[in-house]
Amino acid sequence: MPTVLGLTTDTSTKKPTSSAAKMGNDTWVSKNKPMANGERLNTISKRNHAAALEIETLLWRALCDKPEKAKEYMADDCIMLNPLFNHGSNEPVSKQTDPSIEDVLKGNEPYLGFKFMGDPLVVEVDLMAVSLVYKIALFKRTRKNRVAEIKATCMSSWRQTAGADWLLCAQHVAYADDEDSDEEEDDDEE
Template identity: 65%
Template sequence: MPTVLGLTNDKPSKPSSSSSSKMGGGGGGGRLDTISKRNHAAALEIETLLWRALCDSPEAAKEYMADDCIMINPLFAGSSKPMGKDTDPSIDKILEGQEPWTSFRIHGDPLVVEIDLMAVALCYKVSLFRQSKRGKGSMREVVASVSSSWRQTAGADWLLCAQHVAYADDDDDE
């Protein structure tokens, strides 16, 4: 039966799980009836939005990043040098001149941990694809492991605080 807040008091079809479990509290289609479950679901959603922005227009990805965001991302910077707003080059400068990726695929279910009521971190493996310059129709794939930390603002927006991206072997277990 619906309540004033839009939640129901019906019995869940699946048992609830702890906040340290995988996305959405234990499986696809589960009810997001706790803050923890909503945070876990938001982590995957916002990470997906970030990669979509990097595929559409890398400069637009800045909208998802906190002003004090730090990262190591050799896929964009060409090196494993830590970057921030005050480094040379800065994250903003790197994203402004970045060629967009054609597409991406997150492997499996990312592992998510709730850091605080308004902060999450997740780890996963991703494949990024770019149109090959050699021939029409051929795609180049880059596989990377990613760790991202996000915090929620008072306005309920999620902002990327830190990200570490590293090249990964594509033959690792998924």
């Protein structure tokens, strides 16, 4: 029986209307429904995914160039666990902890650069919130004036304000357990 939205509970194999498409085994679904392979996402979803990748890149650029400038991307209630910028400490920090996020970011030398290792995975948490999970490589000059690559895993959560700005709510960074990193550390010790 048809409803107001044009959906039906009738299981007979009627020809689909223009707003429906046939999907195997005589199952009819809306053309607007997101598919498992990522196609046919609505416009808001596409924008959120693109914004997540863009803002995460901007955050890492700020963290590498001038770490204290990264505060501009952080919400007032942001929490972070990032040993790469907290002198190796695994203690969570916020704007209210001692040391605070601001203190941690002020006392760091900038990195030479960064590189996402593969494509970050993005998930929409809500209409105005996203989370990303990925691996990253950061480059830093050693005492012997060589460039060292530091690999890490990262998870970030962002929320969008009413003014359409994205703010970092939480970030968790951990050193990656790669077989290659042991060899690089041996090279640095020589």
